[in-house]
Amino acid sequence: MHKKPLSKQIYDARWCYLFVLPCSILTGMFVIYPIGMSWYFSLLDWSGFTKEAKFIGLQNYYEAVNDEFFWDAFIRSFIFMFGTVPVKIVLGFIIAVFLNNQVLKLAPFFRTVIFMPVVTAIAIIGIVMTFVFSPFNGPANKFLMSTNLTSAPIDFLGNPDTVLPTVMGVYVWKWLGITMMYWLAALQTVPQDVYDAAKIDGAEGYRLWIHIILPIVLPFAIVIILVEAVGALNVFPLIETMTAGGPFFSSEVMEIYIFRTAFVTDSGTMPRLGYACAAGVFWGVAVLFITVLQGLWMRRTRRI
Amino acid sequence: MKKKKELKISRRTVMKGALAAGAMMSAGSIPSKLFAGEFNIPDPLKPLPTTGGNMRWIDSGDMKGVFWKKLFPEYAASRGITIEYDGLPWKEINKIVPIAIRNGTVHDVFQLPIGMDPGVAVSEGWVQPWDDYIENIDEWLGAFPSGVYLPGVNQFNGKTYGTCLTANKRTGTCLLYSEKYMSEAGYDPQAGRMTYSEIRDAAKKITKNGNGQYYGWIIGGNQVNRWEDVVHTFGQVGGAHSGRGGFTNRHINFQNGKFQIASDQYMEAVELLLQLKSDGSAFPGVMSMNAPQARALMPQGAAGMIFQGPWCIGVWGRDAPDWKYGIASEPVPDGKEAQPLYIAEGGSNTFWLSANSTMGPFAGDLIRFMGTEQGQIYWAQTVGAADPAVNPDAVAKAGLTGPSAQALSMFAENILVGPNPIVRNKDVGIVAAKSRVPDPSLALVIQGLYTGQLKGVEAQLKDCNQRYEDALDKAVEEARADGANVTRDDWVFPNWDVYSNYGAEKYQEL
Known part of the structure; x- marks a missing residue:
C-alpha cells in the first residue's frame, strides 16, 4: 500500500497536534528547558548569581564523584528508600485489606484518619515533629519515660544514630495514607465473583490472599512500588524542616546535598550552582536508571 | 425597639476619601506633624516625587524589624507611599536575595x-549609588565616625553604594544567664569574667540543682554557625588574635597571615564545649534546635546559661519581662588574661539600593533621616545593644539602661578595630568572591566533634586549618589568574599592635 507523505499525515492529524500543542509548550517550558539548562549549568564554574561563568567541561562531575559527602548523601538516599518503601507497601496493604472489608462499618472513618497526614502541609509536619521528638517535654519522650521504656530522654533528631530512622518513621506515617489508597484501588478491581468462586473451591484465609488475590493485584504492586520508590527519593521538605541534614550530615540525603551546594549556607559557604547542577544531573540519571529497571521488571512480571 | 443607627460608608465615599488623601500626600510638602506619632519625622530636604508608590525593603529582621515596623507606617504616611517590609533570618536572605537579583525582582x-563581596554587587550592576538620593551626602557622611564608610567596603568609584546605620562593635557569644540558677550555684558573673573551670562547675551545679528539670547550659546546636561563633570568639578571648567577618578575615592571625583554627586557644574552646556535654551539663536535645529555639527556652527555665548575642535582650524583654537574667563577657581560659576582640572597620547591616529601584528618592530620604542624630537616637532607644546605633553621641543620648547599657559598655571595653585586608587592597574583594569555605567547615567540624561523629580535637582542627589554608591559596591563585594584584602577603600586618585600634595611619605605614 502506498504510504502517505509525512506532511500529509501531519495535516490529516492537525487537530490532534493542535490539542497536544498547549501541553507540549508547557512541558517544554517547565520540564524540558529546566532539564536542558541544568545539564548546561553543570558544565560551568558558576555561583549562580554573577555574570561570570566559566566553562569547565566535566570538572564538576569529576569533583562530585570524588567527594565523600556526595557519596554519603547518595547512599543515604537509598537507605531512606529501602527503609521506608517496604514498610509502607506491607503496612499499606495490610491496612487496605482490613479497610476493604465491607463488614467493617467504621472503615470510612479509619480511612480518613489514616489519610489525614497526607493532606497536611509537609513543612508543618516537619516543624511539629521537631517538638514531638524533642527530648525536653516532647510527647514522644514523655510517653517513653512514663511507661519506663527509657530511663533518660532520647534526642531522636540530635543523635546521629537515631535521626535517620526517626525521619523515616515520620515519612512513613505522613504518606501511609496514600499507599493505603493505592492498595484499596487495586483491591477494588478484584471482582466479587473471584471471592465467591474461591470460597466455593475452599480457599479461605491466607490461602485466598496468597493464591488468589495477590496474583491479581501484583501488577498494581509493581506500579505502587515504582511510585513509592521515586517518592522516597524526593524528601527534601521533610528533612529540611526536621533536621536540615544534620547533625553533621547524618540525615543529609541527595536533595539536601544539592540544596546546600546551590545556596549559601549557615557556615558561609559560597553557592555553587554549577556544581549543584552536576550533582543534580548525576542524581537524576541514577533515579532514571532505577525507574527504567523497575519498568523492565514490571513488564517481565506482566508477562509471567 | 429603636434600631441603632449604623455608620454606613459606601465604596464611592471610601474612594473619594482615598483620592483626597492621595492628592494631599502627593503635594509632597505636608508637614510631618500632621501624622503625629512616636517619631518626629522631618520634612524632606527637597521635594519628593508626587507619584507615590510602594517601597520594598528586606533585611535580617530581629530587633531591626521591631524598629522598622514602628517607623515605616509613620514614614510611609508622611511621604504618601506604602512600604512593604520583610524581616527574615539570614538563611532565608541568602536564598531569596540571589534569586530575586537574578530574576529582577529584588x-x-x-x-x-x-559572604557576598560588595564589589561584585557593584561590578555586576545590581546596586546603584545613594549619592543622588541622599541630599548633601558629603556632609551627611561627615557626621559618621571615621572608618564606617570606606572605599572597597561600602564605597566604590568615589560613590557610596552601601549605607550603614549600625556599628559592628558587638559579639554574638556573650554569657547570658539566669540570675536565680547562677546564684543558687554560688556564682556571680558580674563579679568578674568567669573562667572555663568556673563555667563548667557552675553548669554542673545548675544541672544538679535542676534534678532533670533544667540544665546548666544550652546552645542551638543544629544552627551550625553557633558552634563556630563560640569557638572563634572564645579563642580570641584566650589570645588567638584574629579578624572577624567573612572567610577572608575570619580566623586569620594578621600578624602572620595564617589561619589559626588549630591554635591552642581554639582547641581549649572546643574542649570546653565537649566537657559541658560529657559532664551532663548540656541541655538534652541541643542538636535538634536552632538558636532562636534555644534562646526561647532560657526564660522558660530550661537552662542556666547560653552563649548568645545582645539581640536576646530585646526579645526577652518583650516575651518574658519578669524573668531575671544577666549578661556578662565571654569566659576566659583558666590562668589567662582576657584578650581583646577585633572587628573590621566599617559598620554593620549595610543597606544596598537595587539598581532597578524607582524608589531611590524615598529610600535616600529615609536613610538620610536615620543617619541624623535624631534618627540614631530613635534607633538606639528601640534596638538598644542588639544592633548598636553607629553614632556614639546618639547612643549616649538615648538613655539606655539595664542589660542594653551594660552590653554596650562591655563591647566598648572588649572590642578593638583590627586590620582589614580589603581596606589595604581592594583586590582582596576579588579573592573573597572566589573563595569557598571548604567542606566540612569549621562549624561542621565542631558539630561533628560534639556529636561524636568525628574523633580527636587536635587532628580534626589541624585538618580543618589546612583545608582553609588551601582554600584561600586557591582563591588567591584564581583571583591572580583573573588579573587581581593580590598575594597572601596582603593578609600580613607586621605593624599590628593587638592592644590598640588599627586605623588609617597604620595602613599608611605599610
Whole structure:
C-alpha cells in the first residue's frame, strides 16, 4: 500500500497536534528547558548569581564523584528508600485489606484518619515533629519515660544514630495514607465473583490472599512500588524542616546535598550552582536508571 | 425597639476619601506633624516625587524589624507611599536575595547575602549609588565616625553604594544567664569574667540543682554557625588574635597571615564545649534546635546559661519581662588574661539600593533621616545593644539602661578595630568572591566533634586549618589568574599592635 507523505499525515492529524500543542509548550517550558539548562549549568564554574561563568567541561562531575559527602548523601538516599518503601507497601496493604472489608462499618472513618497526614502541609509536619521528638517535654519522650521504656530522654533528631530512622518513621506515617489508597484501588478491581468462586473451591484465609488475590493485584504492586520508590527519593521538605541534614550530615540525603551546594549556607559557604547542577544531573540519571529497571521488571512480571 | 443607627460608608465615599488623601500626600510638602506619632519625622530636604508608590525593603529582621515596623507606617504616611517590609533570618536572605537579583525582582532596599563581596554587587550592576538620593551626602557622611564608610567596603568609584546605620562593635557569644540558677550555684558573673573551670562547675551545679528539670547550659546546636561563633570568639578571648567577618578575615592571625583554627586557644574552646556535654551539663536535645529555639527556652527555665548575642535582650524583654537574667563577657581560659576582640572597620547591616529601584528618592530620604542624630537616637532607644546605633553621641543620648547599657559598655571595653585586608587592597574583594569555605567547615567540624561523629580535637582542627589554608591559596591563585594584584602577603600586618585600634595611619605605614 502506498504510504502517505509525512506532511500529509501531519495535516490529516492537525487537530490532534493542535490539542497536544498547549501541553507540549508547557512541558517544554517547565520540564524540558529546566532539564536542558541544568545539564548546561553543570558544565560551568558558576555561583549562580554573577555574570561570570566559566566553562569547565566535566570538572564538576569529576569533583562530585570524588567527594565523600556526595557519596554519603547518595547512599543515604537509598537507605531512606529501602527503609521506608517496604514498610509502607506491607503496612499499606495490610491496612487496605482490613479497610476493604465491607463488614467493617467504621472503615470510612479509619480511612480518613489514616489519610489525614497526607493532606497536611509537609513543612508543618516537619516543624511539629521537631517538638514531638524533642527530648525536653516532647510527647514522644514523655510517653517513653512514663511507661519506663527509657530511663533518660532520647534526642531522636540530635543523635546521629537515631535521626535517620526517626525521619523515616515520620515519612512513613505522613504518606501511609496514600499507599493505603493505592492498595484499596487495586483491591477494588478484584471482582466479587473471584471471592465467591474461591470460597466455593475452599480457599479461605491466607490461602485466598496468597493464591488468589495477590496474583491479581501484583501488577498494581509493581506500579505502587515504582511510585513509592521515586517518592522516597524526593524528601527534601521533610528533612529540611526536621533536621536540615544534620547533625553533621547524618540525615543529609541527595536533595539536601544539592540544596546546600546551590545556596549559601549557615557556615558561609559560597553557592555553587554549577556544581549543584552536576550533582543534580548525576542524581537524576541514577533515579532514571532505577525507574527504567523497575519498568523492565514490571513488564517481565506482566508477562509471567 | 429603636434600631441603632449604623455608620454606613459606601465604596464611592471610601474612594473619594482615598483620592483626597492621595492628592494631599502627593503635594509632597505636608508637614510631618500632621501624622503625629512616636517619631518626629522631618520634612524632606527637597521635594519628593508626587507619584507615590510602594517601597520594598528586606533585611535580617530581629530587633531591626521591631524598629522598622514602628517607623515605616509613620514614614510611609508622611511621604504618601506604602512600604512593604520583610524581616527574615539570614538563611532565608541568602536564598531569596540571589534569586530575586537574578530574576529582577529584588527589593528596593536589601542586604547582601552573607559572604557576598560588595564589589561584585557593584561590578555586576545590581546596586546603584545613594549619592543622588541622599541630599548633601558629603556632609551627611561627615557626621559618621571615621572608618564606617570606606572605599572597597561600602564605597566604590568615589560613590557610596552601601549605607550603614549600625556599628559592628558587638559579639554574638556573650554569657547570658539566669540570675536565680547562677546564684543558687554560688556564682556571680558580674563579679568578674568567669573562667572555663568556673563555667563548667557552675553548669554542673545548675544541672544538679535542676534534678532533670533544667540544665546548666544550652546552645542551638543544629544552627551550625553557633558552634563556630563560640569557638572563634572564645579563642580570641584566650589570645588567638584574629579578624572577624567573612572567610577572608575570619580566623586569620594578621600578624602572620595564617589561619589559626588549630591554635591552642581554639582547641581549649572546643574542649570546653565537649566537657559541658560529657559532664551532663548540656541541655538534652541541643542538636535538634536552632538558636532562636534555644534562646526561647532560657526564660522558660530550661537552662542556666547560653552563649548568645545582645539581640536576646530585646526579645526577652518583650516575651518574658519578669524573668531575671544577666549578661556578662565571654569566659576566659583558666590562668589567662582576657584578650581583646577585633572587628573590621566599617559598620554593620549595610543597606544596598537595587539598581532597578524607582524608589531611590524615598529610600535616600529615609536613610538620610536615620543617619541624623535624631534618627540614631530613635534607633538606639528601640534596638538598644542588639544592633548598636553607629553614632556614639546618639547612643549616649538615648538613655539606655539595664542589660542594653551594660552590653554596650562591655563591647566598648572588649572590642578593638583590627586590620582589614580589603581596606589595604581592594583586590582582596576579588579573592573573597572566589573563595569557598571548604567542606566540612569549621562549624561542621565542631558539630561533628560534639556529636561524636568525628574523633580527636587536635587532628580534626589541624585538618580543618589546612583545608582553609588551601582554600584561600586557591582563591588567591584564581583571583591572580583573573588579573587581581593580590598575594597572601596582603593578609600580613607586621605593624599590628593587638592592644590598640588599627586605623588609617597604620595602613599608611605599610
